[in-house]
Amino acid sequence: xxxxxRQIRALYTAxxxxxxxxxxxxxxxxxxxxxxxxxxxxxxxxxxxxxxFLWMMYRCGWGLKEGQETVLAVExxxxxxEWALRHACLSHHVxxxxxxxxxxxxxxxxxPARVQWDPERDxxxxxxxxxxLQLGLSGEAVRRYADEWTVAIRDMTPLAHEIHxxxxxxxxxxxxxxxxxxxxxxxxxxxxxxxRI
Numbered sequence: 001x002x003x004x005x006r007q008i009r010a011l012y013t014a015x016x017x018x019x020x021x022x023x024x025x026x027x028x029x030x031x032x033x034x035x036x037x038x039x040x041x042x043x044x045x046x047x048x049x050x051x052x053f054l055w056m057m058y059r060c061g062w063g064l065k066e067g068q069e070t071v072l073a074v075e076x077x078x079x080x081x082e083w084a085l086r087h088a089c090l091s092h093h094v095x096x097x098x099x100x101x102x103x104x105x106x107x108x109x110x111x112p113a114r115v116q117w118d119p120e121r122d123x124x125x126x127x128x129x130x131x132x133l134q135l136g137l138s139g140e141a142v143r144r145y146a147d148e149w150t151v152a153i154r155d156m157t158p159l160a161h162e163i164h165x166x167x168x169x170x171x172x173x174x175x176x177x178x179x180x181x182x183x184x185x186x187x188x189x190x191x192x193x194x195x196r197i
Contacts, residue, residue, distance in 0.1 A: 003130040006117045008185035010051035016075045016151050017185065019049035019135070022060035028070025032155035037146050046114075047142055049074065052132040053156075053180045054121040062164035063157045071156040073180070080149030082187065084141050088113035091136065112141035123167050123175050 011018040023031070023041075030038040050056045060068035089111035116134040119127035137145050159178060166175035 003120075003128075005129075006131050006133075008051055008133045008187065009120075009182045010185045011053075011180040011182050012078065012185060015078055017051065017078050017081045018073050018075050018180065019051050019081075020053055020056035020071065020073055020156070021047070021049060022056060022063060022065075022068035022071045024067045025070050028072055028155065028157075031072060031153045032070070035153050036150060037153075041146070043142050043146060045142075046136045046138040047145070048134055048136045049076075049145070050132070050134050051185065052120060052182065054123065054125070055118060055132045055134070057160060057164070058121040058125045060160075063160045064164075069157070071160045073154045073156045074150055075152040075154075076145065076149040077151060080144055081135075083144070084113040084135055084137060085115070085187070087111060087141070088115045088135065090114065091116045112139045113137050123163075123172050123179075 022028070027038060027041055031041070050059070056071065057063075060071060063069055063071045089107045091114040114136040116136070117131035118134055120130055120132040122128055163175045163178050166172070166178070
C-alpha cells in the first residue's frame with residue numbers, strides 16, 4: 001500500500017510524541033543532560049521541530065554539519081503538538097487554502113506555528129515520493145514548547161553516527177533495524193485540513 005502524500009509519521013506514545021532537532025554542542029549537550037533547553041537557547045527565534053528522524057538526518061548531515069553536531073530527540077506532550085498544528089499556517093501560499101496572498105500573509109503573521117511538507121528521506125537521504133511534516137514554532141508556541149510541552153530530551157548523536165556508519169558500509173538492513181519506530185500519527189482530519197493541499 002502506498003503512503004499518503006502528506007502524513008505525519010512519528011514515534012509516539014499515548015501521551016507524547018518525539019520530535020528531532022540538532023544544535024551545536026553548547027546548546028544540545030546541556031539540553032540532553034538537564035532535560036530542558038539552556039539559557040543560551042534563543043526563545044525569540046523560530047525553532048523547527050521534525051517528527052521524522054531521517055528528515056532530521058538529511059537536514060543535519062547525520063550530526064556532522066557545523067552547528068548541528070548534537071542531535072536531540074525531544075519528547076513532547078501530544079496535546080501541545082496538536083495545539084501547534086491547530087494554530088499553524090502553511091509556510092507558503094496555496095491558492096486552494098487561502099482567499100488570496102494577502103489573506104495567507106495575515107494568517108502567517110498571526111500564527112504561532114507554521115508547517116512545511118518536505119520530501120521524506122530514505123536511509124541514503126534520497127527523497128521519497130511522499131512528504132513529512134516540519135513544524136516551525138515562534139512566540140507563544142516556542143515558550144510553550146520549552147516550558148510546558150517538553151517531557152524529556154535525549155542525545156541521539158551516537159545512534160545517528162552508528163546508523164550512518166552502517167549506511168556507509170552498505171548494511172542497510174542493520175541500519176533500518178536501529179531507526180526509531182515511526183508510524184502514522186493519529187490525528188483527526190479536521191486538525192490537518194487547513195495544512196494539506
